[in-house]
Amino acid sequence: MSNKDLTNKDIYERICKIVAPFNQKDVSLFPATSFANDLDFDSLTVMDLVAAIEDEFDIVLPLNMLPDLETIQQLSDAVEKIIKR
Amino acid sequence: MDLLDKFDPLIAERARMGDSQPDPLNIVMDEMLSATEAMIGGRKIILAGTNNYMGMTFDPDAIEAAKDALDAFGTGTTGSRILNGTYQGHKALEQALMDFYGMDHAMVFTTGYQANLGMISTLAGRGDYVIIDADSHASIYDACAMGNADVLRFRHNSVEDLEKRLKRLPAESAKLVVLEGIYSMLGDRAPLRELIAVAKAAGAQVLVDEAHSMGFCGETGRGVAQELGVEDQVDFIVGTFSKSVGTVGGFCLSNHPKFEVLRFACRPYMFTASLPPSVVASAISSIRSLKNAHNKRAHLWGNVERLHGGLKKLGFNLGTESVESPIVAVCLETQDQLFGMCRALLLEGVYVNVARPPATPTGLYLLRCSLGAGHSADQVDRILEAFKAAAHTLQLPLNEKLRAASASENAKAPQARDAAVATG
Numbered sequence: 001m002s003n004k005d006l007t008n009k010d011i012y013e014r015i016c017k018i019v020a021p022f023n024q025k026d027v028s029l030f031p032a033t034s035f036a037n038d039l040d041f042d043s044l045t046v047m048d049l050v051a052a053i054e055d056e057f058d059i060v061l062p063l064n065m066l067p068d069l070e071t072i073q074q075l076s077d078a079v080e081k082i083i084k085r
Numbered sequence: 086m087d088l089l090d091k092f093d094p095l096i097a098e099r100a101r102m103g104d105s106q107p108d109p110l111n112i113v114m115d116e117m118l119s120a121t122e123a124m125i126g127g128r129k130i131i132l133a134g135t136n137n138y139m140g141m142t143f144d145p146d147a148i149e150a151a152k153d154a155l156d157a158f159g160t161g162t163t164g165s166r167i168l169n170g171t172y173q174g175h176k177a178l179e180q181a182l183m184d185f186y187g188m189d190h191a192m193v194f195t196t197g198y199q200a201n202l203g204m205i206s207t208l209a210g211r212g213d214y215v216i217i218d219a220d221s222h223a224s225i226y227d228a229c230a231m232g233n234a235d236v237l238r239f240r241h242n243s244v245e246d247l248e249k250r251l252k253r254l255p256a257e258s259a260k261l262v263v264l265e266g267i268y269s270m271l272g273d274r275a276p277l278r279e280l281i282a283v284a285k286a287a288g289a290q291v292l293v294d295e296a297h298s299m300g301f302c303g304e305t306g307r308g309v310a311q312e313l314g315v316e317d318q319v320d321f322i323v324g325t326f327s328k329s330v331g332t333v334g335g336f337c338l339s340n341h342p343k344f345e346v347l348r349f350a351c352r353p354y355m356f357t358a359s360l361p362p363s364v365v366a367s368a369i370s371s372i373r374s375l376k377n378a379h380n381k382r383a384h385l386w387g388n389v390e391r392l393h394g395g396l397k398k399l400g401f402n403l404g405t406e407s408v409e410s411p412i413v414a415v416c417l418e419t420q421d422q423l424f425g426m427c428r429a430l431l432l433e434g435v436y437v438n439v440a441r442p443p444a445t446p447t448g449l450y451l452l453r454c455s456l457g458a459g460h461s462a463d464q465v466d467r468i469l470e471a472f473k474a475a476a477h478t479l480q481l482p483l484n485e486k487l488r489a490a491s492a493s494e495n496a497k498a499p500q501a502r503d504a505a506v507a508t509g
Contacts, residue, residue, distance in 0.1 A: 050238075051246075060237065062235035063237065064229070
């Protein structure tokens with residue numbers, strides 16, 4: 001299956017798997033889970049997460065997009081948009 | 086809701102720190118005795134964390150030049166470089182830089198921070214890409230936030246990771262890869278030759294910040310690019326006067342034929358007052374003397390070998406396994422150890438920098454020492470004694486490491502490097 005065939009749900013689930021090792025406080029993950037407020041990620045952690053996501057989906061996810069991506073769902077939507085571009 | 090409420094956690098943290106004196110983040114230099122000693126809180130302190138790599142802050146020629154300029158041109162320019170703030174001195178300083186680096190164009194900024202902020206945010210615009218090292222200085226991150234380009238970040242010093250990220254970008258897009266000769270926190274060097282080769286293969290232009298390598302790396306002190314023989318591959322060199330040059334200010338050099346237009350496009354150059362004439366005059370004097378300062382360079386490297394070897398022997402875990410720069414970072418595990426050691430060192434008569442995340446890679450608490458050509462061997466020995474005494478006061482677990490180190494020569498240092506790379 002090529003990345004272009006991934007559904008939004010597939011992408012969400014794969015992102016949750018990537019977030020897991022960064023989730024040191026073991027917070028339950030939901031679409032509305034916020035990286036800064038719920039997961040308590042600092043800016044360095046978020047940037048490391050972005051690198052992992054870029055490698056997982058073989059995409060370019062520029063850091064300047066991050067201020068608009070607060071939750072796992074928002075991040076999944078952005079990844080989907082980049083994959084299907 | 087008050088605008089400053091968001092800083093309550095920081096206010097609470099500062100309050101906790103202020104309980105123990107001296108406060109490492111509230112140091113006041115009451116009197117400067119020399120380039121390497123100051124009076125702090127009534128104590129005579131050896132300065133081992135001031136980035137004064139070539140010991141130029143009390144250079145007699147630089148001081149005399151500054152005094153003359155003060156008399157002849159006054160205390161300040163009260164204007165921007167593109168309006169009334171360019172004096173003959175600013176042009177002479179740009180010429181001195183072009184002579185020092187053997188390059189065609191130079192722009193002088195009011196600080197090194199502004200040089201990075203201005204160059205990176207102006208060079209890369211909407212639709213372009215900036216690719217930066219994960220351990221980049223705050224001025225580089227801030228430049229990315231200020232500009233309109235898409236920003237990518239590669240794993241610290243990883244040629245493979247940079248190559249992978251460059252390959253995902255559209256071939257026809259304009260790209261700027263930003264590197265530093267020496268990274269200021271751990272004091273480690275960039276593999277510039279390999280990184281630049283990968284950048285050039287992808288059609289990117291390259292900017293190298295030599296802030297922490299100018300003066301003592303390379304045959305005539307131009308930096309790591311000179312030492313590695315790759316200067317002809319570097320499109321833009323950025324640097325500062327606030328370290329080896331001993332004053333304040335920043336600069337960018339390039340051979341690009343269109344470079345001069347940036348004076349009319351680069352906002353951190355245009356919308357701030359230019360450097361005062363006295364600063365300009367001392368910078369010219371110091372830059373001219375750096376070219377042939379071979380003895381100072383040799384003395385500096387001798388100092389660093391002595392400190393690095395001595396700290397390793399005492400059982401400290403260092404940021405680099407061998408000497409890579411005049412920065413020697415002692416890696417600690419907690420913030421309490423970091424501030425405790427800094428305080429204990431001050432009481433023993435030595436000042437070093439404290440550095441912690443996010444200024445450092447995740448999880449690294451660094452006592453950052455930087456030596457200069459102005460330090461004597463005796464001062465380096467006193468710094469080592471202070472470290473030994475401070476570690477004893479704090480009961481830092483050094484003995485175990487000392488034993489491990491003597492059992493296997495490089496037992497601990499490589500682990501610190503790996504941790505830095507893995508989290509960087």
